[in-house]
Amino acid sequence: MSTSTGVINTEKFDHKYDDEIVKYFLMATIIWAGVALLLGIYAALELANYKFNLGLQWLTFGRIRPLHTNAAIFAFGGNGIFAGIYHSSQRLLKTRLFSDKLSWFHFWGWQLIILAAAITLPLGLTQGKEYHELEWPINIAVAIVWIAFGINLLQTIRRRKEPHIYVALWFYIATFVTIALLYVVNSIEIPVSWFNSYPVYAGVQDALVQWWYGHNAVAFFLTTPFLGLMYYYIPKAVNKPVYSYRLSVVHFWSLVFIYIWAGPHHLLNTALPEWAQTLGVIFSVMLWIPSWGGMINGLMTLRGSWDKVKTDPILKFLATGTIFYGMSTFEGPLLSLKSVNEVAHYSDWIIAHVHGGALGWNGFILFGMVYYLVPRLWKTELYNKSLAETHFWLGTIGIVIYIVSMWTAGIAQSMMLNAVDATGHLVYPDFVQTVVRIVPLYYVRSLGGLMYFVGYLLMVYNVVKTIKGAPVALAASAKREEANPVLKLDTQALVQESISEGPHRVLEGFPMVMTVLAVAAVLVGTMIELIPMITSTNAQSEEFAAFKVKPLTSLQLAGRDIYVREGCYLCHSQMIRTTVGDVLRYGPASETADSMYDHPFQWGSKRTGPDLARVGGKYPDLWHVRHLLNPRDIVPQSIMPTYSWLLEQKLDLGTIERRFSVLKMLGVPYSDEDVKNAAENAKKDSIAIAEDLVKQGGPQGLENKEITALVAYLQSLGKQTEKR
Amino acid sequence: MSILVLIVPLALLLGLFFVGAFWWGLRRGQYEDLESPKHRMLLEKD
Numbered sequence: 210m211s212t213s214t215g216v217i218n219t220e221k222f223d224h225k226y227d228d229e230i231v232k233y234f235l236m237a238t239i240i241w242a243g244v245a246l247l248l249g250i251y252a253a254l255e256l257a258n259y260k261f262n263l264g265l266q267w268l269t270f271g272r273i274r275p276l277h278t279n280a281a282i283f284a285f286g287g288n289g290i291f292a293g294i295y296h297s298s299q300r301l302l303k304t305r306l307f308s309d310k311l312s313w314f315h316f317w318g319w320q321l322i323i324l325a326a327a328i329t330l331p332l333g334l335t336q337g338k339e340y341h342e343l344e345w346p347i348n349i350a351v352a353i354v355w356i357a358f359g360i361n362l363l364q365t366i367r368r369r370k371e372p373h374i375y376v377a378l379w380f381y382i383a384t385f386v387t388i389a390l391l392y393v394v395n396s397i398e399i400p401v402s403w404f405n406s407y408p409v410y411a412g413v414q415d416a417l418v419q420w421w422y423g424h425n426a427v428a429f430f431l432t433t434p435f436l437g438l439m440y441y442y443i444p445k446a447v448n449k450p451v452y453s454y455r456l457s458v459v460h461f462w463s464l465v466f467i468y469i470w471a472g473p474h475h476l477l478n479t480a481l482p483e484w485a486q487t488l489g490v491i492f493s494v495m496l497w498i499p500s501w502g503g504m505i506n507g508l509m510t511l512r513g514s515w516d517k518v519k520t521d522p523i524l525k526f527l528a529t530g531t532i533f534y535g536m537s538t539f540e541g542p543l544l545s546l547k548s549v550n551e552v553a554h555y556s557d558w559i560i561a562h563v564h565g566g567a568l569g570w571n572g573f574i575l576f577g578m579v580y581y582l583v584p585r586l587w588k589t590e591l592y593n594k595s596l597a598e599t600h601f602w603l604g605t606i607g608i609v610i611y612i613v614s615m616w617t618a619g620i621a622q623s624m625m626l627n628a629v630d631a632t633g634h635l636v637y638p639d640f641v642q643t644v645v646r647i648v649p650l651y652y653v654r655s656l657g658g659l660m661y662f663v664g665y666l667l668m669v670y671n672v673v674k675t676i677k678g679a680p681v682a683l684a685a686s687a688k689r690e691e692a693n694p695v696l697k698l699d700t701q702a703l704v705q706e707s708i709s710e711g712p713h714r715v716l717e718g719f720p721m722v723m724t725v726l727a728v729a730a731v732l733v734g735t736m737i738e739l740i741p742m743i744t745s746t747n748a749q750s751e752e753f754a755a756f757k758v759k760p761l762t763s764l765q766l767a768g769r770d771i772y773v774r775e776g777c778y779l780c781h782s783q784m785i786r787t788t789v790g791d792v793l794r795y796g797p798a799s800e801t802a803d804s805m806y807d808h809p810f811q812w813g814s815k816r817t818g819p820d821l822a823r824v825g826g827k828y829p830d831l832w833h834v835r836h837l838l839n840p841r842d843i844v845p846q847s848i849m850p851t852y853s854w855l856l857e858q859k860l861d862l863g864t865i866e867r868r869f870s871v872l873k874m875l876g877v878p879y880s881d882e883d884v885k886n887a888a889e890n891a892k893k894d895s896i897a898i899a900e901d902l903v904k905q906g907g908p909q910g911l912e913n914k915e916i917t918a919l920v921a922y923l924q925s926l927g928k929q930t931e932k933r
Numbered sequence: 934m935s936i937l938v939l940i941v942p943l944a945l946l947l948g949l950f951f952v953g954a955f956w957w958g959l960r961r962g963q964y965e966d967l968e969s970p971k972h973r974m975l976l977e978k979d
Contacts, residue, residue, distance in 0.1 A: 371973075372962075373963060373970045373973075374958070375970050375974055376970075383951070386950065387947060394939075394943060410936060413934065414934070414936035417937070417940065418936055418940060444971065444975060445975065448975060449975075450971035451971040454970060458964065462955060465951050466951065469944045470944070
């Protein structure tokens with residue numbers, strides 16, 4: 210038994226850890242990484258050249274992109290963190306995982322969820338909310354599997370034979386708890402059919418919930434568990450203790466308290482109230498410090514061992530991953546400043562930011578972990594170390610090519626879109642003019658991704674060969690023991706040495722002071738948020754009361770649901786910001802009221818194409834039909850894929866009455882008659898549009914086809930709100 | 934913005950949970966020894 214004072218008893222413990230589950234999660238990680246990367250390259254090529262969409266509805270960028278993000282975050286990232294958490298926590302707690310049954314339920318449950326995503330997303334069965342696209346039955350499955358994971362983890366912690374809970378474990382706990390809360394809150398939706406639902410939130414409310422979830426998905430799924438992994442695998446890989454344990458404790462707690470409030474930085478310059486935006490800005494900027502605390506701690510652990518980093522690919526991946534973490538957590542706060550955000554929002558700069566983090570931080574930490582774990586789990590040596598080195602360089606260069614091309618594209622496009630000449634007119638009035646400029650960079654980005662993928666393939670080969678070559682087992686572990694002798698520690702002396710003097714002692718020695726300060730910090734945050742909300746509630750209802758908003762007709766609603774199904778919101782925003790460039794190009798800035806009945810909100814987060822908030826009435830119906838059938842007939846340089854099936858597929862009005870009644874229940878002002886006549890009215894409107902299209906010189910036979918619904922919806926945008 | 938009536942208390946609850954967790958850790962002596970854990974985690978055999 211180890212004690213916190215006195216000399217450590219180095220008697221070896223005789224526990225059998227469950228490493229089978231770790232192996233399975235690790236294999237899943239490696240396999241899904243390939244899927245995620247391939248989907249990413251494919252999506253990238255689809256943007257560079259519309260022909261890659263192949264004219265097939267299941268493969269359009271709008272349906273593939275969510276498949277890619279879910280695969281990268283939850284299939285690759287998810288399995289990776291589970292492998293690492295299950296491996297490291299057993300060893301940190303000196304105890305076997307609580308329940309084999311839970312472990313396997315967790316593993317197979319997670320893979321089945323991924324499979325469900327792979328099937329439903331290309332079919333267009335989506336909630337239309339980023340990183341939360343999976344429909345409600347799958348949401349329930351995720352919650353159940355997540356709870357199983359949490360019970361497994363927390364019970365293992367409770368049964369620990371090591372009394373101290375190492376900092377990595379605190380990160381894992383924070384991950385479990387916070388994701389559980391966020392996921393559940395963003396999952397509150399009313400089912401319309403088996404794979405269709407409407408969130409209970411709408412418009413600006415939904416925007417806030419979505420990004421409260423979305424940013425904290427980054428924080429507590431892509432950051433905290435990975436920081437935990439970093440705190441385990443870097444010291445282990447270099448066989449040196451963490452630089453400062455105190456720092457790890459401090460930055461953990463500050464990170465956890467600050468992250469929750471950063472969500473609004475996804476909604477800057479939009480119709481979100483000013484003070485909420487400002488709050489997001491402040492907390493996002495504050496986040497820089499605890500994040501860099503983590504980075505510094507991780508990198509400084511390697512001080513004096515840089516020679517090892519030079520020769521060890523594991524350390525290269527872990528160290529470089531930590532550097533990319535530092536980069537992303539500096540870029541993030543920078544992007545949270547309103548002036549910077551004005552340039553970056555909706556542009557490829559955001560894509561660059563995401564991928565620096567995803568490929569650099571998440572990817573590299575997991576690759577480092579793979580190279581660390583495979584030889585140890587299979588009790589052998591890595592098949593080819595220089596192959597791993599090559600992987601590292603290919604990956605790094607790939608990432609750099611990716612992010613530099615996207616920084617360039619984002620900033621260039623943004624500058625062009627906002628360029629105003631001496632007479633106050635837009636220099637580039639046609640959106641496509643800016644697209645044409647950056648398409649070459651889309652090819653460059655695809656190359657970056659391809660290089661990263663090739664590096665990954667080298668890893669797969671290396672891992673397969675390593676596992677196959679297991680007989681080297683005994684020699685390898687003997688060699689490793691030689692290189693890393695078990696230390697004898699005099700903890701009493703260490704503790705004596707570590708007792709600090711002066712002002713730090715005051716803070717450290719008085720836990721009550723720490724607690725009071727922490728609570729005060731949280732309360733200040735609370736006051737800043739609550740007081741304006743309470744005092745301005747009247748103003749807000751006045752804000753809404755100043756407008757009269759028409760809800761969508763049944764045909765328009767059917768169209769909106771097609772818009773969500775096809776993923777249109779992924780390339781087209783519906784939120785004109787209060788910036789000069791936006792207003793000049795698209796018209797008056799969007800009001801909060803405009804989207805008050807949108808379940809889910811359609812503000813969008815990227816403009817690969819123009820904003821559509823006020824596109825209603827701008828073009829005749831026939832324009833939209835021709836444009837959707839073949840965008841290049843209208844805009845020769847368009848990169849938008851064709852949507853020809855919309856002219857062939859019959860509009861399914863089977864659930865339209867239910868949709869209306871669900872929305873009515875959620876507060877959309879439909880009458881009982883509206884609900885009863887929903888299907889009939891939709892048919893009438895569809896026929897009217899089809900007849901009108903023929904009169905305009907368009908194709909015959911479009912009555913009751915999906916295209917009429919989408920056109921009706923597009924024509925409603927910007928036309929629903931009236932000032933009283 | 935009435936959604937804030939939901940998510941602010943929720944975020945506070947979460948914050949309170951973490952304050953509680955911190956307090957628990959403090960009480961149970963998790964922060965008595967901030968020196969040896971980083972060394973001891975290295976001792977555990979792979």
